[in-house]
Amino acid sequence: MSSPALARDPVEPNLVESTTVVPPKIEAKQPTITTPSPQGAAIGALAARWYRLNKDKLQATLIGTLSLVAFLIAWHLLTKYRVVFFVRFTNVPSPLAVYDSFTRAIHDPKFFLHVALSCRRILVGFSLAAVVAIPLGLVMGRFKRIHEMVFPVAEVLRPIPAIAWVPMAIMLWPTNEQSIVFITFLGSFFPILVNTLHGMSLVDPVLVRAARCLGAREASIFREVYFPASLPHIFTGLTVGMGVAWVSLIAAEMISGQYGIGYFTWEAYSLVQYPDIALGMIAIGLLGLASSLLIRAMGRFVMPWGRT
Amino acid sequence: MNQIALNTAETSAGKGKGRIDVRNFSLSYETIDGSVEAVSDTQIHVNPGEFVSIVGPSGCGKSTLLNAVAGFLKPTTGIVTVDGEAVKGPSADRGMVFQQYSLFPWKTVRENVEFGMKMRGMDRSKRERAARTLLGLAGLEAFEKHYPDRLSGGMKQRVGIVRALATGPKVLLLDEPFGALDAQTRVIMQQILTNMWQRLKISVLFVTHDIDEAIFLSDRVYCMTARPGSIKAEIPIPLERPRQQSMMMSSEFLGLRRGLMSLIREESLKAMGGEITDLGMQGLSIELNGQSLADVL
Ligand SMILES: Nc1ncnc2c1ncn2[C@@H]1O[C@H](COP(=O)(O)OP(=O)(O)O)[C@@H](O)[C@H]1O
Ligand SMILES: [Mg+2]
Numbered sequence: 107m108s109s110p111a112l113a114r115d116p117v118e119p120n121l122v123e124s125t126t127v128v129p130p131k132i133e134a135k136q137p138t139i140t141t142p143s144p145q146g147a148a149i150g151a152l153a154a155r156w157y158r159l160n161k162d163k164l165q166a167t168l169i170g171t172l173s174l175v176a177f178l179i180a181w182h183l184l185t186k187y188r189v190v191f192f193v194r195f196t197n198v199p200s201p202l203a204v205y206d207s208f209t210r211a212i213h214d215p216k217f218f219l220h221v222a223l224s225c226r227r228i229l230v231g232f233s234l235a236a237v238v239a240i241p242l243g244l245v246m247g248r249f250k251r252i253h254e255m256v257f258p259v260a261e262v263l264r265p266i267p268a269i270a271w272v273p274m275a276i277m278l279w280p281t282n283e284q285s286i287v288f289i290t291f292l293g294s295f296f297p298i299l300v301n302t303l304h305g306m307s308l309v310d311p312v313l314v315r316a317a318r319c320l321g322a323r324e325a326s327i328f329r330e331v332y333f334p335a336s337l338p339h340i341f342t343g344l345t346v347g348m349g350v351a352w353v354s355l356i357a358a359e360m361i362s363g364q365y366g367i368g369y370f371t372w373e374a375y376s377l378v379q380y381p382d383i384a385l386g387m388i389a390i391g392l393l394g395l396a397s398s399l400l401i402r403a404m405g406r407f408v409m410p411w412g413r414t
Numbered sequence: 415m416n417q418i419a420l421n422t423a424e425t426s427a428g429k430g431k432g433r434i435d436v437r438n439f440s441l442s443y444e445t446i447d448g449s450v451e452a453v454s455d456t457q458i459h460v461n462p463g464e465f466v467s468i469v470g471p472s473g474c475g476k477s478t479l480l481n482a483v484a485g486f487l488k489p490t491t492g493i494v495t496v497d498g499e500a501v502k503g504p505s506a507d508r509g510m511v512f513q514q515y516s517l518f519p520w521k522t523v524r525e526n527v528e529f530g531m532k533m534r535g536m537d538r539s540k541r542e543r544a545a546r547t548l549l550g551l552a553g554l555e556a557f558e559k560h561y562p563d564r565l566s567g568g569m570k571q572r573v574g575i576v577r578a579l580a581t582g583p584k585v586l587l588l589d590e591p592f593g594a595l596d597a598q599t600r601v602i603m604q605q606i607l608t609n610m611w612q613r614l615k616i617s618v619l620f621v622t623h624d625i626d627e628a629i630f631l632s633d634r635v636y637c638m639t640a641r642p643g644s645i646k647a648e649i650p651i652p653l654e655r656p657r658q659q660s661m662m663m664s665s666e667f668l669g670l671r672r673g674l675m676s677l678i679r680e681e682s683l684k685a686m687g688g689e690i691t692d693l694g695m696q697g698l699s700i701e702l703n704g705q706s707l708a709d710v711l
Contacts, residue, residue: 315486316516320530320581321506330529334520411520411561 199381204388207381220370221389224355227283227366228397231290232351239298239347240340247306248332260299268293268354272361286358286366293354294347301343305336338412341405348401352394367393431497432584432617434460434483439492440642441478452478454642456492460585460617467620467628469674470638470646471682476621479643480589483619484510496585506530509578511588515570517562523573524549524558530581548576551613552606568599572606579610585617592627600624601659604631608657625674629667630657637677640685647677 157164178201183189185200199207211217246253268289275285309332317331359368371386406412439456442449453475460466468476481487483494485504494501496508504510509530517526524545531541549555552572562570571591578586588607592600604627611618622628628635629651637647651670653661661667 310516312512312514312516313518315484315504316510316512316518317529318486318504319484319506319508319510320577321533322529323533326533331518334518337520409520411563 197380199384203381204384207379207385211382211385217370220365220367221393223365224359224367225393227287227290227355227359228348228351228393231287231355232294232348234287235291235294235298235347235351236344239295239343240302243299243302243340243343244306244328244333244336247303247309247336248328253303260296264296264300268350269357269361272358275358276362282362282364286355286363289358290351290355294351297346297350298340298343301339301346302336305339305343306332308339309335334409337409338405341401341409344401344405345398348397349394352390352397356390432460432462433497434458434585434617434619435493435495435498436479436483437493437495439479439482439489439494441475441482441487442490451642453482454644456644458636458645460619462617463615465611465618465620465631465633467622467632467635468638469622469625469628469635469678470643471640471678471685472623473685474638474641474681475643476623476638477589480510480587480619480621483585484508484587506534506581507584509581509583509586511571511574511578511586511591513590513593515562515567515574517570517573517577519562522559522561523554523565526562526573527577527580529577534581545576545580548580549573551610552576566599567595568603571595571603575607575610579614579616583616585619586611588618588620590622591620592624593622600627607631612655625671625678626662629653629670629674630662635674637674638681640681646681649674 182201184195185198189195242256246256271289271292272285275288276282279285279288313331313335314327317327322330355366356368356371359366360372363369367386367389371383371390374380374382374386436456436458439453439458440451441453442451456479458466458468458479468479470476478487482489483496483501485501485508501508518529521529524542527545527548528541531544536544546555546558549558552575554569554572554576557565557569562573565573574591575586575588591607592603595603607618608631620628620631632651635649635651636645637649638644639646649670653664653666653670
């Protein structure tokens with residue numbers, strides 16, 4: 107008795123459903139099949155909308171490209187006609203000559219060795235600086251006694267440009283490689299330290315009090331409040347430090363190096379290979395740009411709450 | 415499931431605990447010009463589960479008093495106790511809500527609410543559930559993954575309240591929490607705070623300079639004198655609960671309001687009169703005591 111009822115019950119709603127569902131399906135299909143033009147219009151509207159939203163960015167890109175092209179043309183003309191007007195362009199390589207030496211360089215493993223060595227020095231020197239300066243800055247910012255002890259020494263050493271350390275570095279370290287890394291370390295150390303300290307000094311005391319009220323102890327407050335609150339300034343320090351690291355590295359390589367992109371550029375001058383000078387300079391510029399972009403990307407990854 | 419999470423907050427908050435006692439209290443700040451007495455000879459108490467407000471002219475020492483209850487300031491004389499235990503420093507037993515919201519900008523709404531529970535060592539899934547439930551009570555469940563940066567002032571302060579309640583404190587201290595909000599938002603926030611207070615049966619000490627707000631929310635209102643602040647009057651608010659916005663037009667409400675208003679005005683004038691005579695503008699200060707100018711103020 108009950109089983110036919112059970113069997114019938116699920117069937118009936120299905121039938122009802124299928125009869126009611128099918129017509130709308132057909133209705134819904136018809137316009138999409140027969141009229142492809144609205145779809146095209148929709149894509150057009152979407153593109154227009156995208157254009158409107160990104161108009162400023164597109165314009166900026168366009169203007170940026172144009173100004174780069176203008177720069178290249180000016181460079182080309184100045185060198186082609188060997189302009190002498192206070193500045194002498196007589197021996198300056200033309201963009202085409204530099205392009206030539208670029209195509210040669212990318213088939214030359216030695217060029218890559220120069221680039222790779224410079225990158226390694228930056229990586230080691232800069233990372234060491236970050237690993238030492240960030241914790242030091244955090245601790246100095248938190249504990250007055252440590253600040254009082256370290257700050258005077260830091261203030262005396264800070265104004266000395268890293269390049270001025272070259273002779274001292276050569277005396278201090280057994281190998282040239284180590285002294286160059288040391289110079290790079292010094293260059294980036296102080297900007298990172300100073301900015302970390304600055305970040306610590308700006309931590310909102312109300313946030314610290316809020317954390318205390320929620321039961322946070324000293325270590326937790328340090329980890330959960332002081333550190334993240336200082337992060338934006340720490341990243342400012344890292345960006346500045348990276349820039350100074352390149353400046354210091356190139357100078358050190360030019361003075362005491364055997365390899366590296368700075369050495370490559372200086373050597374090109376000694377060997378009268380003028381296009382290589384410009385090639386070295388451009389390579390340095392691009393490497394510096396890439397490393398600062400890398401740090402910016404890291405900052406965005408580490409600080410998802412930031413607006414930028 | 416959600417009910418369980420809520421119960422943890424309810425049971426740890428409830429149990430009829432949370433009596434605040436402030437006895438023979440005074441507090442002076444040490445400055446270059448010597449010590450400045452901010453609060454003098456003050457006695458207040460909050461019964462378990464009671465909602466008590468402190469009103470008074472600005473600079474009279476309301477925040478000072480509240481910060482001493484929170485444990486951020488030590489009384490110069492006297493003692494602060496909660497459930498008979500002397501307050502020695504800040505603790506999760508006394509939740510605090512600040513006017514400046516003070517949410518952690520690097521934490522999402524839910525992470526902010528979870529903070530106190532995380533500090534207590536509660537495991538992740540449990541505190542996640544509790545945070546969701548509490549956010550639901552404040553109508554914020556849709557924003558749990560947002561960073562505070564993107565919230566309106568009212569939402570931020572709701573998060574601030576929820577965060578303070580999430581550890582199941584015995585008492586909740588609020589220092590002009592709605593002072594930075596517009597009038598409409600403030601009314602909604604008052605309603606939300608009342609709901610949460612009744613739900614969690616927690617003692618509340620609420621500082622404000624808004625008389626309507628104090629009357630609308632409280633069981634009892636302390637009115638403070640100008641600096642050095644002390645208690646000028648203690649006014650019970652016998653309005654029945656639940657309270658509606660429309661009650662603010664009732665004669666009972668207006669009567670209470672008039673009484674409090676005149677008490678506060680006297681003190682505000684005293685505070686301002688002091689400043690004005692300091693500037694040597696005696697004539698103006700005499701005029702200020704007249705009713706007409708006082709009304710303008
Ligand atoms: N850290 C401080 N040092 C010196 N004086 C202070 C300090 N904090 C507050 N005061 C003074 O104590 C008095 C009370 O301040 P406060 O408690 O913030 O008042 P309220 O919250 O009622 O506006 C004010 O006159 C203020 O100037
Ligand atoms: Mg205040």
